[in-house]
Amino acid sequence: MRRTLYAKWLVWMYMMMAVAPVLAQRFPHLSLQRFYDNVGDDRPQRLLRSPDGGLILAGNTVMPDSAGTQCANVWVLKVDTTGERLWEQEITLTGCEELRDIAVTPDSGLLFIGVTNSLIPHEEKGDPAYWGDVLIGKMDAEGTVEWLQSYGGSHLDQAFALVQGIYREYLIVGGTHSRDGDIQGGYGSSDIWALKVDNRGQPRHSQPIGGSYDEWGLGTALCLNGDYLISGQSHATGRSPLPVSPYPDGMLLRMTQSGQVVWRQHFPSEGGSRLSAVCETPNGYIRVAGDREVPGEGRNFWWMELDEHGYVRQDHIYPGGNEERLTRLTLCPDGGTIFAGYSRFRGQMDPDVRGGDDFWLLRTDARGQLIWRQTFGGPLDERAADVLVYRPGVYYALGEKYNHFTREDRHDRDFWLLRIEEYPPDSIQAGIFVRARENRIPRETPTRFRAQYRYGDRFLWDFGDGTQSTEPEPLKSYRLSGMYEVRLTVFAGETCQQTVSLEQELEVW
Known part of the structure; x- marks a missing residue:
């Protein structure tokens, strides 16, 4: 088994060397990581850059209530670029409040949205586990809560995404099961709900968008011309009475400022799919990402680039382990994209072994070609x-990680902040050291070779006699006398490497 794994690893190495001219552009280096712990399980949602250059970490902390039911409170922190806390705010009301998205306002404050079952001014109907209205709140630049609002009907209504429009209004996208209260009309058992509010949280426009069954809006973005993009998932191919799909399909629509749907596209998959994040590029193309079920392979990370009319230009699927989930995409200054997500099992192209769900980032160039994945x-x-481009080549990512800050016998989920910096291949600074006087060694004598490098995590030696090693400091002996060219490849990340040779051929006597 070990020999088989070693052989597969060598095959992977040679594959990476074969595509090096295309892929070996930059590699990621983890330069900082910090953890933030509240009393309960902490579930991050969003990461923002504040106007003064700090970082906003937003999400929820989950604790059992008096009845033993898990209940969330909104938790927002501001930290500096080294991760030091500047302030934090937890919102605790009579019930559960869950933050889903947050945006910086023109006065340097924060507008956040989600779901609440505390601020409900009407009777909710149905299973108590599905009670809730859309939550909208505002904090000032120091984290002080200025106001809280809720909107909805008598069934579950919740918000997932938020974007500021061209007239300082905000579009909130989510889902609704209601047909009353603040929701007028409806199409299926649940619909996309597009709610537009002003900077005081007062409604300007409310519109359900749906088909014959369940639809959910999960992501939104502002277009250059003021239109909105809404991504999500749908069981139906259009408005009732069109047919119902047995699995939810990824869905994307374009909507004008007045709420008119310009076009709507569905992307069916045999096992179901969803599109959870969307953005528009400076040239007017649309990038949308999510995950889709592939029979026999599990759920794979999936992204597309479309033109302004919703027609596909690029379609990419990245097979990994059994379950891949996309959480966020962000445009990079060079026209590329960085994606964030997590995977249940490790992908075939990564030799490291970890367990449970693993946090990943994937970086592409403007043409959609892979630069690196970590x-x-x-x-x-x-x-x-979430992932944030702080400046070209410097990224901050936010996720969750199990730790045990409170007691050694208790493991909690905590906010996990990482800073990743991109470097070109020559930053690896690979070199070779060998214990040999005047580059001469006797045959059948073990000799120590040592890889020298600034950055690197994997190694491939070619000793010139048909033998290789993947150790950083291998012990090597030659059977035959002769002149040999010794080469070393140092890998940094999954797609970047630097290859060097001894300045002179090694003489074996």
Whole structure:
């Protein structure tokens, strides 16, 4: 078994060397990581850059209530670029409040949205586990809560995504089961709900969008011309009475400022799919990402680039382990994209072994070609929530990780902040050291070779006699006399490497 794994690893190495001219552009280096613990399980959602250059970490902390039911409170922190806390705010009301998205306002404050079962001014109907209205709240630049609002009907209504429009209004996208209260009309058992509010949280426009069954809006983005994009999932191919799909399909629509749907596209998959994040590029193309079920392979990470009319230009699927989940995509200054997500099992192209859910980042160039992919994890669950481009080549990522800050016998989920910096291949600074006087060694004598490098995590030696090694400091003996060229390849990340040779051929006598 070990010999088989070693052979597969060598095959992977040679594959990476074969595509090096295309892929070996930059590699990621983890330069900082910090953890943030509240009393309960902490579930991050969003990461923002504040106007003064700090970082906003937003999510929820989950604790059992008096009845023993898990209940969430909104938790928002501000930290500096080294991860030091500047302030934090936890919102505790009579019930459960869950933050889903957050945005910086023109006055440097924060507008956040989610779901609440505390601020409900009407009677909710149905299973108590599905009670809730859309939550909207505002904090000032120091984290002080200025106001809280809720909107909805008598069934479950919740918000998932938020974007600021061109007239300082905000579009909130989510889902509704209601047909009363603040929701007028409806199409299926649940519909996409597009709610537009002003900077005081007062409604300007409310519109359900749906088909014949369940639809959910999961992501939204503002277009250059002021239109909105809404991504999500749908069981139906259009408005009732069109047919119902047995599995939810990824769905994307474009909507004008007045709420008119310009076009709507569905992307069916045999086992179901969803599109959870979307953005528009500076040239007007649309990038949308999510995950889709592939029979026999599990759930794979999936992203597309479309033109302004919703027609596919690029379609990419990245097979990994059994379950891949996309949580966020962000445009990079060079026209590329960085994606964040998590995987239940490790992908075939990564030789490291971890466990549970693992946090991953994936970086592509403007043409959609892979630049690098990096996974972070341990024996328990780690999940990515968001990724932020702080400046070209410097990224901050936010996720969750199991730790035990309170007691050694108790493991909690905590916010996990990482800073990742991109470097070109020559930053690896690979070199070879060998214990040989004047580059001469006797045959059948073990000789120590040592890899020298600034950055690197894997190694491939070619000793010139048909033998290789993947150790950083292998012990090697030659059977035959002669002149040999010794080469070393140092790998940094999954797609970047630097190859060097001894300045002179090694003489074996």
